[in-house]
Amino acid sequence: MDLFSTLSEAINLRSFSNLWYWIMLAVLWSSTSHWVLGVPYDMVVRAASQGGQAEIDLNDIVRINVNRLLYIAHVSGLWIIGFGTFFLTLLGLTGFVYGFQLSQAVFLLACPMFFVGLLSIRTAQRVHRDAPTGAALHKILHRHRLAVQAIGVVSIFLTALWGMYQNLSYLIPDHIIRPLG
Numbered sequence: 001m002d003l004f005s006t007l008s009e010a011i012n013l014r015s016f017s018n019l020w021y022w023i024m025l026a027v028l029w030s031s032t033s034h035w036v037l038g039v040p041y042d043m044v045v046r047a048a049s050q051g052g053q054a055e056i057d058l059n060d061i062v063r064i065n066v067n068r069l070l071y072i073a074h075v076s077g078l079w080i081i082g083f084g085t086f087f088l089t090l091l092g093l094t095g096f097v098y099g100f101q102l103s104q105a106v107f108l109l110a111c112p113m114f115f116v117g118l119l120s121i122r123t124a125q126r127v128h129r130d131a132p133t134g135a136a137l138h139k140i141l142h143r144h145r146l147a148v149q150a151i152g153v154v155s156i157f158l159t160a161l162w163g164m165y166q167n168l169s170y171l172i173p174d175h176i177i178r179p180l181g
Helices: 003-010 019-034 041-050 053-097 101-130 135-171
Strands: none
Touching: 019 041, 019 101, 019 135, 041 053, 041 135, 053 101, 053 135, 101 135
C-alpha cells in the first residue's frame, strides 16, 4: 500500500463513514457542554459545594467572560450573524441540494453550534442584566448547560440518522432505495 492511498483513506471525503468525523462530533459536544459561557463546569460544581474562594473565582470568571461575549456581540455581532448564515446557507446548498457529503457533515456540526452561540449571547445578556451571584448564578449556568446538552442530543441523533442513511444509500443500489424514498 503506497502513501497516497493511505492518506486518501485517512482523509476520506465520504465523511459519515470516516471514524474521525464521529470522534470529532463527540469531542465537539463534550467540550461544548463542559464550557458554560467560557467557564469550565467543574468550577460551577466546586463553587456550589465549597463556596468561599471558589465562589469568588466563579463570579469573577463569569463576569469577565460575560463582558467579553457581550463586547464581541456588540462590536461585530451583526457581521458574525451575517457571515454565519451565509456560511450555513452555502454548506446547506452544496451539501443537501448538490449532494456534496463533506458539506453535509460540516453543516451538521456548524448549524447547532450557531444556535449554541445565540443561546450563549442570550444567557450572557441575562447574567449581565440581573447580576446574579451564588445559587442564582449556579442555576442560570446549570440551565444553560442543560439547554446546550439538549441541542447536542438532538444534533447527535439527527447526524447519526443522516449518516446511517448516507452510508446505507452508498452500500445499497439505487433501484432498491428509490421506491422507499
